Amino acid sequence: MKNINNWKKELARDFLALGSWVFFVLTFVRIIILPERWPYINHLIVAGIFILLIDLFLRGKTDTYVSKALAIGYFTILIYENNLFTGFVGLALLGMLWSSYYVGNDWKKTGWGIVIGVVGVGLGFLVNSWIG
Numbered sequence: 001m002k003n004i005n006n007w008k009k010e011l012a013r014d015f016l017a018l019g020s021w022v023f024f025v026l027t028f029v030r031i032i033i034l035p036e037r038w039p040y041i042n043h044l045i046v047a048g049i050f051i052l053l054i055d056l057f058l059r060g061k062t063d064t065y066v067s068k069a070l071a072i073g074y075f076t077i078l079i080y081e082n083n084l085f086t087g088f089v090g091l092a093l094l095g096m097l098w099s100s101y102y103v104g105n106d107w108k109k110t111g112w113g114i115v116i117g118v119v120g121v122g123l124g125f126l127v128n129s130w131i132g
Contacts, residue, residue: 009102012098013099015095015096016065018065018072019068019096020065024044024072027076042124042127044072044075045124046124046126046128047071048071048120051064063109063113065113067116069093069096070114077089
C-alpha cells in the first residue's frame with residue numbers, strides 16, 4: 001500500500017514529466033499530423049536542438065525539464081489558440097516550477113531553465129523566419 005503522504009512527490013514527478021524528452025517527442029509527433037504543421041515543427045526542432053545542446057554541455061546545472069516544458073507549452077498554445085488551453089498550460093507551468101523546487105532544485109537552476117526555454121523559443125521563431 002502506498003504511503004498517502006507521498007502524493008506531493010508523485011504530483012511533482014507528474015508535473016516534471018511534462019518536460020521530459022518523451023513528452024517532447026510525443027508533442028512533436030502530434031504536430032506532424034496537423035495540416036499546417038511546418039512553422040510549428042520548425043519552432044520545436046530549433047528549440048529542442050538548442051535545449052539538447054545546453055543539456056549536454058551543462059548537464060545538471062540547469063533544469064531543462066522546465067526549458068522543454070516552456071517550449072512545448074508555448075508552441076502548443078500557438079497551435080490551439082484557445083484561452084482555456086492557454087490557462088491550463090499556464091497552471092501546468094506553475095506546477096512545474098513548484099515541482100522543480102519541491103524535488104530539491106534551487107531557484108538558480110530553475111531560473112536558468114526558464115532562461116534556456118525562453119531563448120529556445122526565441123531561436124525557434126528566429127530560425128523559422130529565416131527559412132520562411
